[in-house]
Amino acid sequence: MLIGIVGAPNQGKSTFFNAATLAGAEIANYPFTTIEPNQGVGFVRVKCPCKEFGVECDPRQGYCKEGSRYVPVTLLDVAGLVPDAHKGKGLGNKFLDDLRQADVLVHVIDVSGGTNSSGESVGKGNFDPAETVRFLEKELDLWMHGMLSRNWARFAKQVKQESKKLSEAIATQFSGLGVKENQVIKAIEKCGVDPENPENWDDTDLLRFATEVRKISKPMVIAANKMDVDGAAENYKKLKSEFPDYIVVPISAESELALRKASSAGIVSYDPGEPDFMINDEEGLNDKQKEALLFIKEYLKKNNNTGVQQVLDSAVFDALGRIAIFPVGAKLQDSKGKTLLDVFLVPKNTTALDFAYHLHSDFGDNFVAAIDHRSKKQIGKEHELKHRDVIQLVSGK
Ligand SMILES: Nc1nc2c(ncn2[C@@H]2O[C@H](COP(=O)(O)OP(=O)(O)O)[C@@H](O)[C@H]2O)c(=O)[nH]1
Ligand SMILES: [Mg+2]
Numbered sequence: 572m573l574i575g576i577v578g579a580p581n582q583g584k585s586t587f588f589n590a591a592t593l594a595g596a597e598i599a600n601y602p603f604t605t606i607e608p609n610q611g612v613g614f615v616r617v618k619c620p621c622k623e624f625g626v627e628c629d630p631r632q633g634y635c636k637e638g639s640r641y642v643p644v645t646l647l648d649v650a651g652l653v654p655d656a657h658k659g660k661g662l663g664n665k666f667l668d669d670l671r672q673a674d675v676l677v678h679v680i681d682v683s684g685g686t687n688s689s690g691e692s693v694g695k696g697n698f699d700p701a702e703t704v705r706f707l708e709k710e711l712d713l714w715m716h717g718m719l720s721r722n723w724a725r726f727a728k729q730v731k732q733e734s735k736k737l738s739e740a741i742a743t744q745f746s747g748l749g750v751k752e753n754q755v756i757k758a759i760e761k762c763g764v765d766p767e768n769p770e771n772w773d774d775t776d777l778l779r780f781a782t783e784v785r786k787i788s789k790p791m792v793i794a795a796n797k798m799d800v801d802g803a804a805e806n807y808k809k810l811k812s813e814f815p816d817y818i819v820v821p822i823s824a825e826s827e828l829a830l831r832k833a834s835s836a837g838i839v840s841y842d843p844g845e846p847d848f849m850i851n852d853e854e855g856l857n858d859k860q861k862e863a864l865l866f867i868k869e870y871l872k873k874n875n876n877t878g879v880q881q882v883l884d885s886a887v888f889d890a891l892g893r894i895a896i897f898p899v900g901a902k903l904q905d906s907k908g909k910t911l912l913d914v915f916l917v918p919k920n921t922t923a924l925d926f927a928y929h930l931h932s933d934f935g936d937n938f939v940a941a942i943d944h945r946s947k948k949q950i951g952k953e954h955e956l957k958h959r960d961v962i963q964l965v966s967g968k
Pocket of ligand 1: 578579580581583585586651796799800822823824825826
């Protein structure tokens with residue numbers, strides 16, 4: 572699972588990334604092989620079944636705090652996007668290459684209206700952040716369109732001559748888009764282009780198709796950042812009403828970063844996503860630190876949370892539509908007596924059998940039934956799992 576943090580320069584992407592990944596790698600125990608400088612480990616939050624069942628859990632990865640299970644995910648701090656990046660301007664190509672790998676995007680924007688789409692500081696309230704949203708959508712669409720249109724005529728002809736399946740051919744030939752075949756099928760249906768005659772698609776068709784592919788393959792939430800600046804709240808409301816199809820989450824990345832740093836230093840007790848924090852050693856603080864923490868306290872009173880945790884949760888569970896499933900043995904334990912050891916983030920509509928295969932092909936091949944640990948009822952192969960299900964697999968071997 573890879574979450575791409577995207578946006579124009581100076582909107583707060585790196586601040587968001589640093590806050591969300593601070594010390595993440597150490598606590599996550601998360602196996603990744605190709606970690607790069609701009610990658611880090613963050614967490615999404617799931618209500619852990621441990622409280623409900625009255626047990627102590629032993630997370631293999633991530634951690635559990637006060638009944639909240641923090642499940643590791645990889646975050647990617649994508650290079651800042653500038654206008655005309657799709658033509659290779661700025662770090663355009665690097666941006667788009669990073670993006671290809673992402674399952675879901677978090678678009679960080681300066682909702683105080685103080686930064687334009689080129690990343691220039693213009694003084695708060697002097698820029699409409701809605702423009703930044705449109706600009707990013709357009710850049711992504713033009714990038715995808717550019718990749719498709721470059722060789723389209725030749726590609727379409729070849730597909731036809733060799734009687735290939737168009738959706739499959741698009742997914743493999745344009746691997747640079749990072750799009751799966753089922754997503755291509757959906758996009759073709761959505762924009763009503765003729766899959767039998769791709770040579771007849773004109774440039775407008777291709778752009779419409781690119782737009783649908785982008786929407787389907789790169790779901791996105793908007794992190795309305797710098798909400799701590801005066802006047803940002805009005806912009807946020809406006810943005811939310813202007814983009815009803817997006818999840819827009821108000822955030823203050825800087826406040827979250829300050830709290831995480833203070834928490835690492837032992838100055839405060841704070842759990843990401845929570846509405847408050849505790850100052851541990853009031854006397855040990857200097858005036859500046861005190862003032863900063865009081866400012867954040869006031870912010871939290873008004874806004875309920877910094878929003879950083881909520882953005883990640885929304886990206887994975889709402890925009891991407893994943894559900895968290897806890898596989899267990901009898902008594903919630905695995906063969907070594909570890910309780911609620913694992914949790915997996917799988918697509919919605921995952922069936923009991925899909926889940927068995929997700930764990931191991933042997934579990935799938937030898938699937939007999941599964942038991943829903945809450946109801947103690949047996950469920951069959953085709954049964955669709957729900958968010959936070961606790962599932963015991965019954966295997967034939
Ligand atoms: N007031 C305020 N400023 C922020 C916030 N997040 C980031 N900034 C500031 O915005 C500027 C750009 O942040 P940065 O994370 O480097 O942006 P990036 O270019 O998108 O990675 C820096 O001066 C940050 O301190 C926030 O939540 N509130
Ligand atoms: Mg940056």
